[in-house]
Amino acid sequence: MCAASALTNHAWAYNTVRIGTGDWLPYVEQQREDGGALPRLVREVFEAAGYRVEYVYYPWDRNLKMLEDGTLDAILPYLCSTARQRVSTCSDPLVSGDVVLFQRADQVLNWSKIEDLRAFRIATTLGFAYGTQFDAALEQNLLQVQQSGKEETGFRLLSLGRVDFYPQDRAAGYAMINRLFSPEQRQQITHHPTRLHREPLHVLFRKNDPRADTLRQVFNDGLRRLQRSGDVERLQNALNEGRIDQWLLQP
Structure with missing residues (x-):
């Protein structure tokens, strides 16, 4: 592999955010191409900031362990409990x-x-x-x-x-x-x-990790943009009213 290719692959890997989640309809749906409402929202935020998102699907307790050992950059959607804050930092709220x-x-x-x-x-x-x-x-x-x-x-x-x-x-x-x-x-x-x-649902990022701290800040900034546009409020309303399939991010 040439040096230029190695650098390109390194940059690609560094800009990939690996997120653990699990089937939890109507929030997350593995069978959908977009992963469901919350993965779609989170991907939109990171891709707008120049990152690529890769989702992996595991049991909820395994996701937490993988986040702690550094196998994952983030996990979603989780409550920001005291126990979880021992190994993670929490994003701004997604939906309640x-x-x-x-x-x-x-x-x-x-x-x-x-x-x-x-x-x-x-x-x-x-x-x-x-x-x-x-x-x-x-x-x-x-x-x-x-x-x-x-x-x-x-x-x-x-x-x-x-x-x-x-x-x-x-x-x-x-x-x-x-x-x-x-x-x-x-x-x-x-x-x-x-x-x-x-309680609100959050994205949890790895604790005491400078890259994870940067990712959390990038995500929070992008989420606030979607809050100002009304996208997050429309998502919450769609969830409350049982019509999540009708929710789309506004262009």
Whole structure:
């Protein structure tokens, strides 16, 4: 390989942002050419700044480990939890999501505070954060949980009546229900009206890494441009109204 080619390849690699994510409809959809709404938004920001984006799809907890060891430059979409800030820095908020407790429609379950949840069987997904109070209860082993590595497992356990609750982002949860179950089965699952948590979703960048700090600043600058143009607000509205397929970045 000639010196000029080596320099070109090095520059190409340096300007490639490797981002870990996972299927999480309606936010991320691996089968779509553009990766779904949030990958499309993030790619637009980086490409406008002269970077190339490469997405890889892994389980959520593995993405975090790969970010920590430097295999990935960033991961998305994640809550900016205290635990995650030990190994990452968070971008400005992308969009906000409501975390709710899905349940069977034929059950009457009442809760108003985290302590009430001790009486219930709850499915959780490895690598997920559900809000400060719920996560703290998990860490202290105060809740009856069945953990798994796949989100769909939580809904299947719920459908079978093996758990009482499954916490999940509301928009993502209903998208998953529509994909996993028949129309009759969908009617059997609803969500409790008490919201578990509301928090913005972020891109997480590797901590204590000068290049990652630069990438985070580049991303935040570009995201603010899309906020000023109204693109981010239109995305949030499309998510809230269940019409994400209609959302497009404005030219």
